[in-house]
Amino acid sequence: MKKVSIKDIAEGLGLSKSTVSLVLNGRGDEKRISADTQERVIKYAKEQHYKPNQLARGLSTGKSEMLGLIIPNISDSFYARIARRIERKARHHGYNVIFSSSSESADREKELIYSMLDRQVEGLIIASTQKNQEEIGQLKKMKFPFVLIDRHYPEIDTNYVVVDNAGGIARAVEELIRVARKRIGFISIEPGLEAIHQRLVGYRETMKIFGLPVEEGFVKELSYENYETEMPEVIQTMVEAPVSVDGIVFATHYLTASGLRELKGLNIHVPRQVAIISFDQMNAFDLVEPPITAVLQPVDEIGDRAVDILLKNLQEPDIPIEQVTLETDFVCRKSCCAG
Amino acid sequence: MKKVSIKDIAEGLGLSKSTVSLVLNGRGDEKRISADTQERVIKYAKEQHYKPNQLARGLSTGKSEMLGLIIPNISDSFYARIARRIERKARHHGYNVIFSSSSESADREKELIYSMLDRQVEGLIIASTQKNQEEIGQLKKMKFPFVLIDRHYPEIDTNYVVVDNAGGIARAVEELIRVARKRIGFISIEPGLEAIHQRLVGYRETMKIFGLPVEEGFVKELSYENYETEMPEVIQTMVEAPVSVDGIVFATHYLTASGLRELKGLNIHVPRQVAIISFDQMNAFDLVEPPITAVLQPVDEIGDRAVDILLKNLQEPDIPIEQVTLETDFVCRKSCCAG
DNA sequence: TTGAAAGCGGTACCAA
DNA sequence: TTGGTACCGCTTTCAA
Numbered sequence: 001m002k003k004v005s006i007k008d009i010a011e012g013l014g015l016s017k018s019t020v021s022l023v024l025n026g027r028g029d030e031k032r033i034s035a036d037t038q039e040r041v042i043k044y045a046k047e048q049h050y051k052p053n054q055l056a057r058g059l060s061t062g063k064s065e066m067l068g069l070i071i072p073n074i075s076d077s078f079y080a081r082i083a084r085r086i087e088r089k090a091r092h093h094g095y096n097v098i099f100s101s102s103s104e105s106a107d108r109e110k111e112l113i114y115s116m117l118d119r120q121v122e123g124l125i126i127a128s129t130q131k132n133q134e135e136i137g138q139l140k141k142m143k144f145p146f147v148l149i150d151r152h153y154p155e156i157d158t159n160y161v162v163v164d165n166a167g168g169i170a171r172a173v174e175e176l177i178r179v180a181r182k183r184i185g186f187i188s189i190e191p192g193l194e195a196i197h198q199r200l201v202g203y204r205e206t207m208k209i210f211g212l213p214v215e216e217g218f219v220k221e222l223s224y225e226n227y228e229t230e231m232p233e234v235i236q237t238m239v240e241a242p243v244s245v246d247g248i249v250f251a252t253h254y255l256t257a258s259g260l261r262e263l264k265g266l267n268i269h270v271p272r273q274v275a276i277i278s279f280d281q282m283n284a285f286d287l288v289e290p291p292i293t294a295v296l297q298p299v300d301e302i303g304d305r306a307v308d309i310l311l312k313n314l315q316e317p318d319i320p321i322e323q324v325t326l327e328t329d330f331v332c333r334k335s336c337c338a339g
Numbered sequence: 340m341k342k343v344s345i346k347d348i349a350e351g352l353g354l355s356k357s358t359v360s361l362v363l364n365g366r367g368d369e370k371r372i373s374a375d376t377q378e379r380v381i382k383y384a385k386e387q388h389y390k391p392n393q394l395a396r397g398l399s400t401g402k403s404e405m406l407g408l409i410i411p412n413i414s415d416s417f418y419a420r421i422a423r424r425i426e427r428k429a430r431h432h433g434y435n436v437i438f439s440s441s442s443e444s445a446d447r448e449k450e451l452i453y454s455m456l457d458r459q460v461e462g463l464i465i466a467s468t469q470k471n472q473e474e475i476g477q478l479k480k481m482k483f484p485f486v487l488i489d490r491h492y493p494e495i496d497t498n499y500v501v502v503d504n505a506g507g508i509a510r511a512v513e514e515l516i517r518v519a520r521k522r523i524g525f526i527s528i529e530p531g532l533e534a535i536h537q538r539l540v541g542y543r544e545t546m547k548i549f550g551l552p553v554e555e556g557f558v559k560e561l562s563y564e565n566y567e568t569e570m571p572e573v574i575q576t577m578v579e580a581p582v583s584v585d586g587i588v589f590a591t592h593y594l595t596a597s598g599l600r601e602l603k604g605l606n607i608h609v610p611r612q613v614a615i616i617s618f619d620q621m622n623a624f625d626l627v628e629p630p631i632t633a634v635l636q637p638v639d640e641i642g643d644r645a646v647d648i649l650l651k652n653l654q655e656p657d658i659p660i661e662q663v664t665l666e667t668d669f670v671c672r673k674s675c676c677a678g
Numbered sequence: 679t680t681g682a683a684a685g686c687g688g689t690a691c692c693a694a
Numbered sequence: 695t696t697g698g699t700a701c702c703g704c705t706t707t708c709a710a
């Protein structure tokens with residue numbers, strides 16, 4: 001039950017550490033270790049329950065076989081689903097993943113990045129707060145392999161995998177217009193994130209294209225921490241304003257849930273009085289009354305592509321940068337029906 | 340930008356590695372290193388962007404400062420929320436966490452346990468498949484610090500943090516009875532998990548206590564992988580049986596969602612024809628039509644307690660085993676109303 | 679075909 | 695107050 005090291009095996013068998021190490025790493029044939037010796041080593045190792053110490057191996061080889069994942073919040077289903085995918089794929093390639101939540105705090109994120117570097121992770125996948133220009137720049141300068149997901153820094157040329165946020169929102173706005181809505185509001189969270197910004201852009205542009213006015217109060221940006229307490233007033237003013245909305249696009253799944261909760265509280269009929277569409281999805285959105293139309297993000301693909309790119313970078317450090325923008329999908333449900 | 344080691348600093352400053360190490364670990368005063376030397380070291384280290392290699396440190400000290408987390412599925416919101424809590428608390432105590440999803444596969448879980456041990460994690464938190472009796476026994480025998488969450492092995496005496504599953508279900512059944520339901524069904528997933536088993540126990544016992552018969556077909560256990568395809572038939576037979584149900588308790592949140600989907604498809608009115616209650620919760624359950632009554636699990640506390648216990652074990656290896664059973668909470672919504 | 683030894687980047691004990 | 699050195703467990707080069 002006690003820890004068995006390569007040295008123990010070597011001594012127990014009257015061999016040298018190098019021989020044992022070679023055999024155990026499957027390089028026995030390559031180095032022409034006799035079949036007999038190999039067998040003895042393998043058998044003995046098994047008997048003694050030898051387990052290699054990955055810290056030692058990592059220190060020696062310079063490869064920790066660990067990847068770092070930094071996201072705002074693992075309990076957000078969007079990131080959780082991505083995390084699952086990343087961990088799975090990484091594991092299949094022999095990597096373990098260390099994850100940490102930044103809680104949208106730039107300082108926390110910064111600490112996490114450095115802490116992971118100290119831990120010698122070989123690469124990093126980050127859904128950044130986008131407030132660590134400096135650090136991301138550093139990573140890039142030191143040619144440390146990393147890929148940004150969900151949010152990227154427009155000013156820095158890095159690997160990233162994001163979705164077409166503007167396009168997704170455009171699709172949503174168009175759909176509302178298609179069902180004859182003309183006074184369309186947009187509820188989002190405080191800007192600062194490229195992804196969120198792009199959603200606003202998508203909204204404004206589409207409104208413009210269709211010649212619809214964006215009235216005073218049509219665009220609301222709530223705070224990340226307090227959106228739930230801010231929501232009631234926001235919804236209320238939107239529906240009671242002189243020019244009240246007849247459609248709302250929500251920029252995230254949790255805003256949608258919160259907003260709908262308010263609408264119901266105010267006895268506003270969805271979609272008759274106000275049609276709504278959500279950017280991104282929640283599990284039970286199809287069971288909600290009314291079932292919620294949503295823009296779908298390709299979470300699995302985000303995770304897969306991110307790992308792919310990272311692994312490629314680990315093998316070939318000087319590979320060109322990859323920037324992937326994935327298309328969103330769309331599922332139409334009753335929350336935006338004409339009726 | 341290149342890696343700076345303690346050796347580099349020592350050489351650059353004409354000091355010894357030990358001196359530098361001591362200073363950098365804040366043990367300078369303790370060992371009476373001159374203030375001057377300390378300053379020089381600290382300044383130089385900062386200039387050179389010295390970052391300690393945690394692999395090396397871990398190898399040397401025997402403490403990796405990493406915890407392992409093994410759960411069935413990080414994208415299940417229940418585990419995701421626990422994971423968030425665990426990671427947070429662990430970080431506050433200087434630990435990073437490596438996570439992996441077992442996908443309910445015993446083999447996978449087994450691999451993961453060993454892979455994490457190889458990585459030298461100092462402790463493990465596992466929501467086990469409960470099919471690795473052997474391995475868990477091993478861990479215990481070698482006195483490796485670990486705590487089970489959500490599911491435990493009744494035959495093995497280990498640390499664990501679980502919820503009162505039977506009690507939670509009992510509460511649900513009682514509520515259905517309170518609203519005058521008498522033919523109550525129970526839809527669960529395939530047994531093998533203690534938590535799931537206890538939910539069945541809770542159901543049966545409560546039915547018995549109230550003198551209600553558990554008719555043929557009242558209890559259904561679906562498979563973990565295929566519950567969605569099995570659900571239609573299950574629901575159909577339950578509501579169309581000679582003795583059809585007028586209430587259903589679902590053993591998990593995803594079963595509830597899936598079941599409700601079917602009920603709606605069949606145009607069965609909830610709760611008038613069939614009242615339902617869910618064990619465990621989803622984010623939008625209050626928005627669903629009808630809003631779903633649910634038994635709530637104290638996820639935050641599960642995570643917190645697990646980390647607490649683990650950390651205590653790391654400090655004092657021979658501390659007595661801790662077995663925590665947390666009470667569930669209950670939120671009553673329309674899905675089980677009399678109307 | 680196998681062994682000896684250096685080194686990865688730290689820590690820590692014992693001397694000086 | 696500081697330095698020398700062994701050691702953590704494994705890999706890898708060079709000799710034998």
